Amino acid sequence: MSFVQYPAHLSKSRLKSDLVAHNVELPPAGSKKEAYVALHLRHVDQTNAANFSSDDDDQEDVVAGGDPESAEELDPSALTDNDLKALLFKYGVKAGPILASTRAVYENKLRKLLQSAEEGESNEAENAVLYSDSDEEDVSEENEDEEKELVGAQEKKAEALEPNQQQSNEMETWSAPSACSYSKPEHWSRSSRDPGRDILKDLLPDTKTSPTGIYASPRRPIKGAAQRPIQYAYPDTPVSPTTLERREVQRRLVPVYIQVLVFFAVVCILFLIFVNVEDTNGVVDLLESLNQCPDGEDETRDAACGEL
Amino acid sequence: MSTTSQKHRNFVSEPMADKPVTALAGIGDRLGHSLTEQGYDKAYVVLGQFLLLRKDTELFCYWLKDVTAANSKQADDCAQCLKDWCDAFL
Secondary structure, eight states: OTTOOOGGGSOHHHHHHHHHHTTOOOOOTTOOHHHHHHHHHHHTOOTTGGGHHHHHHHHHHHHHTTOTTSTTTOOGGGSOHHHHHHHHHHTTOOOOOOOHHHHHHHHHHHHHHHHHHHHHHHHHHHHHHHSOHHHHHHHHHHHHHHHHHHHHHHHHHHHHOSTTHHHHHHHHHHHHHHHTTOOOHHHHHHHHHSSSHHHHHHHOTTOOOOTTOOOOOOOOOOSOTTTOOSSSSOOOOOHHHHHHHHHHHHHHHTTHHHHHHHHHHHHHHHHHHHHHHSOHHHHHHHHHHHHHSOGGGHHHHHHHHHHO | OOOOOHHHHHHHTSOOTTOBGGGSTTOOHHHHHHHHHTTOOBHHHHHHHHHHTTTOHHHHHHHHHHHSOOOHHHHHHHHHHHHHHHHHHO
């Protein structure tokens, strides 16, 4: 019965059934939970004898504090900041500063945790009553595993997965509500978005997650922007449009010949301008050279002039 | 394949500087107005709240739904946007 470490965490009915299972005489019907807890500790938790002293101290402190573990009497809004923080820590939630703005959030969270714990316990109690001793252990162990794995697994994961510590804590606190029939699709969608969760499942295959057992998590890098591959850069335009563009340009380049002709025409014009700007002697020479052409070549001259 | 919105990508691609709270993914005009009324007029103020909750997206969603009339999707988008921004720049 090593799974039972904190009897004060269990509900009264659970303690009752445990005592009955161990053939321990029940205290009078009107007894408080503390009586059941004490009996439970004495008779059931025999394997944890070494831890008894610390457990007892804790139990006494807890019991003296008005039995805050029993969910029915607990009111998160009546707790002090430190108590709230401590309780959340017991459920494996590392709370940040409890300020005016964050207090409501943490109270909410605690309520949800208490509800899910209650639901889990009531399921266990029903199973304990229905099933025989041997079955009871298995069934209650399975149900306990959900909760205890939360508490135990937190430390395991903290050691195993340092960079994902915060995220793994979130993961487990999410999976507990979902395992306890808390249908919150946003958890699944969120987890399906986050990468590396598959690693957690591989490491801890016993972890109960979604009821359907289906978990689709697309790969997605967790690291910073510098190391993040092309996530926020859009994929380059496919090659085909560029080749299409090239082809269009080539089509425009087809009239290269026209461009060449224009080029030469411009060269001729510039040459003429250059000649005109130069000394008039050059012009005269040109004119003389032109005049030297016999009249027989008037036609060619005209053609040349016409061309210009 | 990323399932984030354009707004998300825009926000996460650069330091938020003095962007208004409506620049956050999931926060439109209505929610932005609601947040501004409560004093969360810039994105960095909401970031501050997110950091106070130790960058826990679930708790941040609780908070946002509590403080504004945000629905689950909007709160989710906003939380994821802030988380990604923190991963990239913090």
